[in-house]
Amino acid sequence: MSEAAFGTIAQGEPEIRGRVSEPRPIWQAPLLPLGIASIFVGTMVLNDVTAEIRVLLVLVGIAAGYLGLDAVCQRRWGAGFDTSAWLSGFWLVLIGLSAILVQWLPLPESKLVKNALRETPRLRPDLFSGHPLGTNDQGLDILGGVMWGARTSLIISLGAVAIGLVIGGIIGITAGYFRGALDSGVGILADSMLAFPPLILLVAMATVFEQNQWTMALELSLLGIPTYIRLSRANTLTFAQREFVLAAKAMGSDNRRVIFRELMPNVALPMVSYAFLITAVLIVAEASLSFLGVGIKPPEPTWGNMIESGQDGFNFRDHPHMVFVPGIVMFMTVFALNRVGDKARERWDPREAQI
Amino acid sequence: MLRVIGSKLIRLVPVLFLVSLATFFLVDLIPGDPAANLLGAEGDIDDLEAIRKSLGLHKPITERYGDWLSGAVTGDLGDSLRPPHQPVSDLLQSRAGPTLRLSAMALGMSFSISLFLGVWSAHAAGNRADRMVSGTMFAFISVPTFLAGLVFIFFFVFRESVPRWIWVILVGLVVLRLLYLTVSRWWEDRRDLSGWAGYAVAALVVAGLLFWVFVQWPDFPRTASHRYDDNWREQLRSLFLPALALALSEIAVFTRLLRADMLSTLQEQFVLSSRAKGMPTWRILFRDALRPSSFSLITIAGITLGRLIGGTVIIESIFGLEGLGKLIVAHGVIPKDYTVVQGGVLVLAVGYVLLNAIIDISYQYLDPRIRRGRV
Numbered sequence: 001m002s003e004a005a006f007g008t009i010a011q012g013e014p015e016i017r018g019r020v021s022e023p024r025p026i027w028q029a030p031l032l033p034l035g036i037a038s039i040f041v042g043t044m045v046l047n048d049v050t051a052e053i054r055v056l057l058v059l060v061g062i063a064a065g066y067l068g069l070d071a072v073c074q075r076r077w078g079a080g081f082d083t084s085a086w087l088s089g090f091w092l093v094l095i096g097l098s099a100i101l102v103q104w105l106p107l108p109e110s111k112l113v114k115n116a117l118r119e120t121p122r123l124r125p126d127l128f129s130g131h132p133l134g135t136n137d138q139g140l141d142i143l144g145g146v147m148w149g150a151r152t153s154l155i156i157s158l159g160a161v162a163i164g165l166v167i168g169g170i171i172g173i174t175a176g177y178f179r180g181a182l183d184s185g186v187g188i189l190a191d192s193m194l195a196f197p198p199l200i201l202l203v204a205m206a207t208v209f210e211q212n213q214w215t216m217a218l219e220l221s222l223l224g225i226p227t228y229i230r231l232s233r234a235n236t237l238t239f240a241q242r243e244f245v246l247a248a249k250a251m252g253s254d255n256r257r258v259i260f261r262e263l264m265p266n267v268a269l270p271m272v273s274y275a276f277l278i279t280a281v282l283i284v285a286e287a288s289l290s291f292l293g294v295g296i297k298p299p300e301p302t303w304g305n306m307i308e309s310g311q312d313g314f315n316f317r318d319h320p321h322m323v324f325v326p327g328i329v330m331f332m333t334v335f336a337l338n339r340v341g342d343k344a345r346e347r348w349d350p351r352e353a354q355i
Numbered sequence: 356m357l358r359v360i361g362s363k364l365i366r367l368v369p370v371l372f373l374v375s376l377a378t379f380f381l382v383d384l385i386p387g388d389p390a391a392n393l394l395g396a397e398g399d400i401d402d403l404e405a406i407r408k409s410l411g412l413h414k415p416i417t418e419r420y421g422d423w424l425s426g427a428v429t430g431d432l433g434d435s436l437r438p439p440h441q442p443v444s445d446l447l448q449s450r451a452g453p454t455l456r457l458s459a460m461a462l463g464m465s466f467s468i469s470l471f472l473g474v475w476s477a478h479a480a481g482n483r484a485d486r487m488v489s490g491t492m493f494a495f496i497s498v499p500t501f502l503a504g505l506v507f508i509f510f511f512v513f514r515e516s517v518p519r520w521i522w523v524i525l526v527g528l529v530v531l532r533l534l535y536l537t538v539s540r541w542w543e544d545r546r547d548l549s550g551w552a553g554y555a556v557a558a559l560v561v562a563g564l565l566f567w568v569f570v571q572w573p574d575f576p577r578t579a580s581h582r583y584d585d586n587w588r589e590q591l592r593s594l595f596l597p598a599l600a601l602a603l604s605e606i607a608v609f610t611r612l613l614r615a616d617m618l619s620t621l622q623e624q625f626v627l628s629s630r631a632k633g634m635p636t637w638r639i640l641f642r643d644a645l646r647p648s649s650f651s652l653i654t655i656a657g658i659t660l661g662r663l664i665g666g667t668v669i670i671e672s673i674f675g676l677e678g679l680g681k682l683i684v685a686h687g688v689i690p691k692d693y694t695v696v697q698g699g700v701l702v703l704a705v706g707y708v709l710l711n712a713i714i715d716i717s718y719q720y721l722d723p724r725i726r727r728g729r730v
Contacts, residue, residue, distance in 0.1 A: 084490075188366065188369045188370055188373065189373070191366075191370045191708075192369075192370045192373035192374050192377065195370060195374050195704045195705075195707055195708045196374070196377075196700065196703075196704045196707075197662070197664075197668075197703050197704070197707065199668050199669065199680075200668060200680065200683060200699070200700055200703060201700070203668065203683070203684055203688050204381060204382065204683075204688060204696055204700055205381065206688070207688050207691060207696075208381065208382075280497070284499040287499060287501075288499065288500075288501055288669050291501055291669065292668075292669060292672065292684065294684075294688070307501075307502070307505070311505055311673075316505075316508075316509065316513070317509075317513045320509055320513075323505055323509070324509075327502045327505070327506070330499065330502065331497060331498055331499070331502060334497040334498075334499065335493070335494060335497035338493065338496060338497050339493070
């Protein structure tokens, strides 16, 4: 939710990275088809068995399939191959594609209750039916809701990150380059912005602004700006002492040229690599607001308000898929962003590379 | 030393000023006239003027900010606008208890769990166990708190046999491992009592714990009520799930931090000499290496406490806890009672700033490099 969370994800794995590990033994490769078979059996063959056994089969299938895939990939591309990071990347591409393509897909109604009156409410997920991920208590399709939710989440969080990146980046670079009174003033500003408990601040702002995708992106960018100010300032400090900046100054560049032509291209890359981690945090923040009922409101499905609509009383006890399906999608997206962000930061943050 | 502390304190003043300014003007932006809002649709136009006067809304905004700030400094945050018109400071005081207890419990849980996980995975760095712990911790960081709360409600309240058997399986595996170690050490050299007896005792203790928890498994309530204020057992039981949900991501953060610090400590010469002297592993880990590695953990634990106090709003509303966050949302934001919002946000933000400053200053005392310099 805040600085500390980014910081510790950013701690990374400094120590045993140099060590060459053995690839996973190839005899584990048959686990891949076995796992897929188990998922297959769990999702479609045993339709009459209780839900618990099917869920267990799917979970075991996923674990076994992952081990098998890992063995195959490490055999093919060497022991350094990071299967989970690649899978995370694929998941992000999938989420991105579904956010872009959802409006052209022939999905059952997932927004307006009046168009879903003929649908059976509370259908369990069944991958080979008209509602692959089931329906909610009003008969709205959950797969469609999840995909529309992906679009809302991505628009809001990526928009907020972009605003934060530009504003925070410019402020941070300027402060880190000029130092002095400007720097300490910016530091105080960033400190005061970080002083507010993030969720409380967002909730308070939700009362001020009409909530839609664009205002929410603006509000959430307030969480990203102080972090980006600190990041870009710290990176600027390391770059401003380098020889190429000195050379540019010696050749008579003015400050604006040094900032935009020398510092900005160097600082931009590590900042963009942090964008994954910050996007993950903002997705959670957006979902939390929608969950509390002060974000995007129901006819427009989001992960947060889908979870909220399924979490009360008997619905939750007897039909948990209304909470778990959007919940798992959100968890996987956040996990994938953290995983990919960790890799990106390791690769592109110069402060990390020096260690 | 004093100069460092002094400069940090001086830096606090503008931060606190900006925080108060932002709090006041943010709430002032709420669309609509607070007085009209308060009066409702059926009010009289004359009453409107009276209410505006009594709230001081006829004064210019700078003057109102001055009044509010001077009140806030003396602990008077005004009265809530909705009936019953209580002083906001009283409201905040009465709601601080559950939030503080919840945050402290979450902090304690994450601290104690991550202590063992961090030390153990640093000891077993690179092993399969360590990789499993690291992977799990990565997953924990990615679980949003409210989702964790709902998952715990589902499994601990609606499907209570699932966590019970997960407990049996996980701890049972630990017992089996300890038994295996006992037998294999005993097989190696049965006269060397110190070799295997420790493992045997540990296996017995863990098995006892496994059995005791399984038998005593409590019914966790869906909503954590504060009715049991006097009964600490009831309170522990009702706060367990919300605290665990809050602790989940902190466990991951602490474990990763402790593991990284511990790994670098274990490379040090004094650990090598301890090993060479033949000290038992647990003693090296917990007596020698833990203390120098726990420094950044303690720092971040303090920051976390501040963050938790402000961040419990969603957990409070899931579990129906009457805490500070819920007060601000349910009594301030939703009915647009702006004195409650102003007071609550100000208290939380100022508390967070002060806590951070205290940690920052105590850092000066705790840092072993500075301490060494003084001796």
